[in-house]
Amino acid sequence: MGMDTAVSSTGARARTRRAILDAGTAVLAQNPTASLADVAAAAGVGRTTVHRYFAERSDLVDAIGVDVLEKIGAATDRARPDDGPALTALERVCQEYFELGESLAIIFDESMAATWNWASWEEDTEADLALARLVDRGREEGTLDGRLDTDWIVQVLWSLLYVAWQRNRGGDTKHNALSLCLYTLRKSVGVPT
Amino acid sequence: MGMDTAVSSTGARARTRRAILDAGTAVLAQNPTASLADVAAAAGVGRTTVHRYFAERSDLVDAIGVDVLEKIGAATDRARPDDGPALTALERVCQEYFELGESLAIIFDESMAATWNWASWEEDTEADLALARLVDRGREEGTLDGRLDTDWIVQVLWSLLYVAWQRNRGGDTKHNALSLCLYTLRKSVGVPT
């Protein structure tokens, strides 16, 4: 007993956990009030199995939150926010975030954030800090518009990502949506010519 | 019997209806899953009174949707989308929409839109058409960026409004938030210099 703190013996537990986590992300991204039965069905497991991995609904929601945060962290690292011109680095960040797909929609959902009690949310993530650092650098470098404050630029980045993702959902090409997103991002937060 | 199709005799009914509608907009904008008891409390009426005006929850939600759509229509008219340079007109639209306040948040909520069955949503509103017309005109005039298609520009407008409204909620001045919004809007959808 008590062996289930980390990875389990067979690895089957790990796979099931991932399936529930991914299904939960996808389902709750589209409808934050979806029932656990819906999540279970999407994950291809029984409803009791979900409760076996996440005792309460909030446990699942929290786990999804942690999972998404990890994905964002990894994506931020991949984008190497401290390399090269700030605007270029910001575009790399944008591209990496765009690839997160459904996980994006979770972040924008306020009714989800409302049920997030957990500590890791209030305080800034390492990724948040890295992003803020990047934008600050760009404003000092002169490659980002100094008339826009850091928070605003970050929020515009996220909102453009959201719109682009919506467009992708709407049937447009990922490439097309991302192109529009990057182009608009450059124009909006870049230095006015 | 059957006299309640339009405005009631005393006008007290109309006032109560408005109170519920406004409270519903405010409450559901912040938490789409709020109970009708919450709405009733916010409106300062009894829970049964809410049911007297809107038999089912969906009836209230639909009514709020219609109400918001009317507000958007009126705001669009006030902005005179067909007058003057397109970019300037678009800024006027942005200002008018910004004034809608909490009603804005309702529109962006997907879990709310998910429960919207009603016909008026799928088909474009007169305001939608006017806005599309305005953007089209701007792209032909050359005052809006022709590399961005009409839908994208409209969605960017809405998303900037959303970000600005969030900022306003976060304690910033309305004037400040709106300024950033308009400035960014000009840069993103205006012609590249």
Next chain:
DNA sequence: CGAGAATGGAACAGCGATGTTCTACTGCCG
């Protein structure tokens, strides 16, 4: 094959929201 892990499904109790009904209370107008 055989033991233990992992799962699915049925069944159940509890809870909160919904929607309905009925009874009083208040205010307004003739």
Next chain:
DNA sequence: CGGCAGTAGAACATCGCTGTTCCATTCTCG
């Protein structure tokens, strides 16, 4: 005053989701 519109509140039945327990089945690995 007396009647009527509008309302609050209590009480109730119902429903869907939640979380739990139990048992049968399947899977997997030694």
